[in-house]
Amino acid sequence: MKISIIGAGAMGGAMVQGFLKGNVFSSSDITVSNRTHKALDKFSQTGVNITTDNREAAANADIVCVAVKPWIAETVFKEIKPVLDYNRQILMTVVAGLPSEQITEWMKKDDGTMIPLFIVIPNIAIAECSSMTFITPIGADGRQTDMIKSIFDTTGSTLVVEEKLLPAGTILASCGIAYAMRYIRAASEGGVELGFKADDAKNIVLQTVKGAVDLLMSTGNHPEAEIDKVTTPGGITIRGLNAMEQAGFTNAVIRGLKLK
Ligand SMILES: NC(=O)C1=CN([C@@H]2O[C@H](COP(=O)(O)OP(=O)(O)OC[C@H]3O[C@@H](n4cnc5c(N)ncnc54)[C@H](OP(=O)(O)O)[C@@H]3O)[C@@H](O)[C@H]2O)C=CC1
Ligand SMILES: O=C(O)[C@@H]1CCC=N1
The missing domain is CATH 3.40.50.720 (NAD(P)-binding Rossmann-like Domain)
Structure with missing residues (x-):
């Protein structure tokens, strides 16, 4: 062939x-x-x-x-x-x-x-x-x-x-890989602000994202079910998530995906 x-x-x-x-x-x-x-x-x-x-x-x-x-x-x-x-x-x-x-x-x-x-x-x-x-x-x-x-x-x-789903697939996966990388960049920059060298921050974020993907793929769980296991009541994770949402995280991602 x-x-x-x-x-x-x-x-x-x-x-x-x-x-x-x-x-x-x-x-x-x-x-x-x-x-x-x-x-x-x-x-x-x-x-x-x-x-x-x-x-x-x-x-x-x-x-x-x-x-x-x-x-x-x-x-x-x-x-x-x-x-x-x-x-x-x-x-x-x-x-x-x-x-x-x-x-x-x-x-x-x-x-x-x-x-x-x-x-x-x-x-x-x-x-x-x-x-x-x-x-x-x-x-x-x-x-x-x-x-x-x-x-x-x-x-x-x-x-x-079916062909009618191709535009959605293109946005979610072909453009989506750039969106995922933008999260990685943002988190890496945050890591530098927290005190890590740029390369270390990037590697930490990459392993963290890989861990999230591995967990979700092996369990088949919804992301929120795994998030629940991380968010200690009154702890720092939920405070971070809520601050990200206040800044428009989910809204920003969905708006980006729906932009034509
Ligand atoms: N990049 C991505 O992530 C994705 C891209 N696509 C699609 O893939 C297609 C290609 O995109 P991408 O690879 O990013 O684009 P690039 O610009 O990187 O590549 C296009 C290539 O085509 C060559 N080319 C231009 N004119 C001709 C010609 N007449 N005959 C032969 N070759 C020619 C260019 O050569 P030269 O530089 O010499 O002009 C260039 O190397 C696009 O239609 C895009 O929609 C789909 C999914 C994801
Ligand atoms: O941005 C684009 O138009 C192309 C199609 C999907 C990824 N890159």
């Missing part, structure tokens, strides 16, 4: 890292295509195939993934359309906010034939095989969907969803 990724930026690069780390594809089965050579340099040690020819990359793969910015997507889809074999290949896109209706309009042949399409929305932690990835099949059969899901199952957790 060969995959070509068109667009070697933050997401394209993270996908390659995850695929190699998760042993999903061997390096010789991955091709990365980018407009300029500069972004391809980082792959030189990995053994993946690199090219600046999108059509060549698209023609020589079983799965063709478009990973360019939204405003460049139309050019790339239309560029590779003539070389795609609609009976043999699968088209994939990680472009956020690009509806299947639009892609179908660009990619549908004159006789109405459409290539099997997957809209896949990972987050940047796919580089560490720790992504939350949403998958929406469009005109693909169950076998193709199982195959695509099994690829991304090796790079973290997956959820096959």
Whole structure:
């Protein structure tokens, strides 16, 4: 099974890292295509195939993934359309906010034939095989969907969803990882104010967040159930939580998630 990724930026690069780390594809089965050579340099040690020819990359793969910015997507889809074999290949896109209706309009042949399409929305932690990835099949059969899901199952957790849930998934997980990191930054800065060196503060916060995730994942508990175990009556944790809420913590997070 060969995959070509068109667009070697933050997401394209993270996908390659995850695929190699998760042993999903061997390096010789991955091709990365980018407009300029500069972004391809980082792959030189990995053994993946690199090219600046999108059509060549698209023609020589079983799965063709478009990973360019939204405003460049139309050019790339239309560029590779003539070389795609609609009976043999699968088209994939990680472009956020690009509806299947639009892609179908660009990619549908004159006789109405459409290539099997997957809209896949990972987050940047796919580089560490720790992504939350949403998958929406469009005109693909169950076998193709199982195959695509099994690829991304090796790079973290997956959820096959209807297209209408993709914007929410993108915000909660793909943008959400940045929001989680902003908490980590804020807590680290607080740690420095409390007296730790910056690196120590960051490492303490990272281990603390990891502990929270490990606990919630292994128990399946609601966060509030675990919080109850920490908040000694009259103690300092509840005072801290209440001060954070007074400053608008929960409200700020929900407002950020609902911003369009
Ligand atoms: N970053 C993230 O966390 C997530 C991103 N996405 C989606 O992934 C897509 C890519 O985002 P991201 O990786 O962050 O963006 P980047 O800007 O980091 O990467 C895009 C890459 O595409 C290349 N490129 C531009 N034009 C072409 C072209 N015509 N042919 C081939 N390559 C080209 C750019 O090369 P050059 O620099 O030379 O122009 C660049 O390396 C977006 O649509 C985004 O919505 C989805 C989920 C999460
Ligand atoms: O900010 C963005 O638009 C992209 C999509 C999800 C993460 N980054």
